[in-house]
Amino acid sequence: MSGTAVNGATGDPPSPWGAILGLLFIAVGTGGIKPCVAAFGGDQINEDDAKLVETYFAAFYFSINVSTCQQEISAEAIL
Numbered sequence: 001m002s003g004t005a006v007n008g009a010t011g012d013p014p015s016p017w018g019a020i021l022g023l024l025f026i027a028v029g030t031g032g033i034k035p036c037v038a039a040f041g042g043d044q045i046n047e048d049d050a051k052l053v054e055t056y057f058a059a060f061y062f063s064i065n066v067s068t069c070q071q072e073i074s075a076e077a078i079l
């Protein structure tokens with residue numbers, strides 16, 4: 001559901017409530033899934049394979065850092 005689809009959220013001049021509601025939905029959705037992703041991936045590996053667990057988390061955090069850098073470069077190019 002888009003926050004701007006709520007009656008009274010848009011108008012002339014636009015009300016800030018549409019943006020506030022949209023950001024609230026993003027915050028709740030992102031906060032609900034991010035803590036679970038790393039734990040879910042780690043649970044897929046056997047407990048006795050410590051090297052694979054270390055490799056998984058190294059790749060996981062590497063991909064997060066690469067995507068963050070990519071976002072920074074893309075944002076500068078767009079803006």
